[in-house]
Amino acid sequence: xxxxxxxxxxxxxxxxxxxxxxxxxxxLLGSGPALAQAPQSVQQxxxxxxxxxxxxxxxxxxxxxxxxxVQYLAWQLQxxxxxxxxxxxxxxxxxxxxxALDQQDIQALAKYYAAQSPMHSASSSRPGVSAGKQIFLxxxxxxxxPACMACHAVNATGRGTFPRLAGQRxxxxxxxxxxxxxxSRANPIMQPIAAKLTIQQMQDVxxxxxxxx
Amino acid sequence: xxxxxxxxxxARWATCATLMVGAAAxxxxxxxxxxxxxxxxWSCATCHTSYPQLTPMGRMFxxxxxTTNNVQRQQKLExxxxxxxxxxxxxxxxFSVFAQASYANVAGGQEAFNGAGVSNPPGxxxxxQFPQQVSLFYAGEIxxxxxxxxxxxxxxxxxxxxxxxxxxxxxxxxxxxGQLLITGVEVNNTPTEPxxxxxxxxxxxxxxxxxxxxxxQIPTTFIEGAHGAGYPLVGVGTYEAYIFGPNKANWIYFEAxxxxxxxxxxxxxxxxxxxxxxxxxxxxxxxxxxxLAYQRDWGNWNWEVGTYGMWSHLYDSPNTKGGPVDSFDxxxxxxxxxxxxxxxxxxxxxxxxxxxxxxTFGPGSAISSTTTGNLNSLNINGAYWxxxxxxxxxxxxxxxxxxxADLWGTGYSANGSPDTNGEWIEASYLPWWNxxxxxxxxxxxxxxxxxxxxxxxxxxxxxxxxxxxxxxxx
Numbered sequence: 001x002x003x004x005x006x007x008x009x010x011x012x013x014x015x016x017x018x019x020x021x022x023x024x025x026x027x028l029l030g031s032g033p034a035l036a037q038a039p040q041s042v043q044q045x046x047x048x049x050x051x052x053x054x055x056x057x058x059x060x061x062x063x064x065x066x067x068x069x070v071q072y073l074a075w076q077l078q079x080x081x082x083x084x085x086x087x088x089x090x091x092x093x094x095x096x097x098x099x100a101l102d103q104q105d106i107q108a109l110a111k112y113y114a115a116q117s118p119m120h121s122a123s124s125s126r127p128g129v130s131a132g133k134q135i136f137l138x139x140x141x142x143x144x145x146p147a148c149m150a151c152h153a154v155n156a157t158g159r160g161t162f163p164r165l166a167g168q169r170x171x172x173x174x175x176x177x178x179x180x181x182x183x184s185r186a187n188p189i190m191q192p193i194a195a196k197l198t199i200q201q202m203q204d205v206x207x208x209x210x211x212x213x
Numbered sequence: 214x215x216x217x218x219x220x221x222x223x224a225r226w227a228t229c230a231t232l233m234v235g236a237a238a239x240x241x242x243x244x245x246x247x248x249x250x251x252x253x254x255w256s257c258a259t260c261h262t263s264y265p266q267l268t269p270m271g272r273m274f275x276x277x278x279x280t281t282n283n284v285q286r287q288q289k290l291e292x293x294x295x296x297x298x299x300x301x302x303x304x305x306x307x308f309s310v311f312a313q314a315s316y317a318n319v320a321g322g323q324e325a326f327n328g329a330g331v332s333n334p335p336g337x338x339x340x341x342q343f344p345q346q347v348s349l350f351y352a353g354e355i356x357x358x359x360x361x362x363x364x365x366x367x368x369x370x371x372x373x374x375x376x377x378x379x380x381x382x383x384x385x386x387x388x389x390x391g392q393l394l395i396t397g398v399e400v401n402n403t404p405t406e407p408x409x410x411x412x413x414x415x416x417x418x419x420x421x422x423x424x425x426x427x428x429x430q431i432p433t434t435f436i437e438g439a440h441g442a443g444y445p446l447v448g449v450g451t452y453e454a455y456i457f458g459p460n461k462a463n464w465i466y467f468e469a470x471x472x473x474x475x476x477x478x479x480x481x482x483x484x485x486x487x488x489x490x491x492x493x494x495x496x497x498x499x500x501x502x503x504x505l506a507y508q509r510d511w512g513n514w515n516w517e518v519g520t521y522g523m524w525s526h527l528y529d530s531p532n533t534k535g536g537p538v539d540s541f542d543x544x545x546x547x548x549x550x551x552x553x554x555x556x557x558x559x560x561x562x563x564x565x566x567x568x569x570x571x572x573t574f575g576p577g578s579a580i581s582s583t584t585t586g587n588l589n590s591l592n593i594n595g596a597y598w599x600x601x602x603x604x605x606x607x608x609x610x611x612x613x614x615x616x617x618a619d620l621w622g623t624g625y626s627a628n629g630s631p632d633t634n635g636e637w638i639e640a641s642y643l644p645w646w647n648x649x650x651x652x653x654x655x656x657x658x659x660x661x662x663x664x665x666x667x668x669x670x671x672x673x674x675x676x677x678x679x680x681x682x683x684x685x686x687x
Contacts, residue, residue: 044282048274097283102285
């Protein structure tokens, strides 16, 4: 098995006294020196949609994974595997992936993506940022919507099983809020909150979160 | 995968033409292979809007050598040598079957093709094909970096033959969070088969047609006709895809191949037997093919612009290595714009390609009395799919170039002119994503130089074609 080659790791090799060009030449010969410790599944499957580091995803509905909370990643993979996360895109894309993973794979993948440098915005800011910021930080008292930061942390980095949202893709955040809103993604905490959000409010909060670093 | 027929009239080209009709029948359409779905667990609609049109995810799957898979560890056979893995082989048998049937009604009847001097009319009042073709595929990962798209097709009286196929070895290289390089080495039998865009001859629209349709009788450039079974070539090449920028914003695709005869030259070398399809792969030396394309992704959109060139030298005689040599230099400009609603499986794809061919015929050529010529092919089309169940597509076809009575013939043609243009519209319904019914009408303003203002039965409208096409894969 030839792991994905990373030039970051090539630089590390140089520090260890290995001649960089030699390593590169070996890699080009297909010998695949173990320079990057990406789990096999990353190259076998994940990278098609999420990219090798989790930052460059192929569609707006595909989430960034880099710097995500390790517990959240592992928990979601378990949910895909058990089919307890059952929104449409989970069924289409992630159920087939997760069924092939054993517990060891799940832990390795969660650790790998969590260890990558955190996700950040790749596009210019969208309208609705200030309204979204207000929802995230203060909630909407009149609708009984609590401040998102209470669980996701004030800078939206998440904690434990509460996911990082800062720098997440706009299209993914909106899509997931819709799934939570209509109940197709089951979550006892988020479902009742999302059920009260309007589409505009979902877009506003996604605009704010996707622009955070 | 659409192949049309060229070079029909000259007796010496009769075999070639027959075989190319065969190739056309073999070509049909492709992909959305159930074997890929079985291997990945992902539905057809993740990689295709509707086969064979690829989405960016499908392009990535192809670039990675068809090796992406979601099979469990125990579904692979691991052969150890000491502590190293000598072979990691898929246990799954990755076979798929495509079956197609069609009905074609040409306004002037099949008799419209029975012009003077035509040696191989496509049919005699025969417009049903059942099966139009049956294809057997072995496709997917062989080992973690090597994949195959192996395509064998039966088409009734045409028998079995290798259709467009490739074997590829792919490897991704990461240059940090925003950069990915995929390199590949491949062997294929059809120019443009390895490509990832549906603007190249092996994969462009309309994707399937009956061999009794008039569209098969439009003269084509060499690269459009140099197809799998109909023109036995072998190509060895490499491709590179450099994908960079946030959210895979920029794709650069490069491919270079060299093509030569797959099976020698001469009647004895490759005639006879179920897989012996004659002698028309008769390259002199190696024909280089070079391709460069750029893709830009943003939001739900992706846009491609590309170009390629292929320079082919062919012995004038189909059976002899020697004698006059003819040259066909093909140049292309193409572009594709796609919008995908990935959460809703609705999408639009607009495609355009223009191929210009310069032809040079060697002294003493038996297939052309002129020494030079040219041919142009313009193909503009688009498709809209609603939930990947209901589709409407249509386009404009235009072929123009030098009149050449020797090369194109004078039967159902105005003085050997290749000039043809027309419009087509198609409605499709997929009750399930492996089953498609399509109804297409193609209207010709000009057909091989014949216009609708012509006096007598030979006019362009006689070639207007209604086709009912059915397709199932499993």
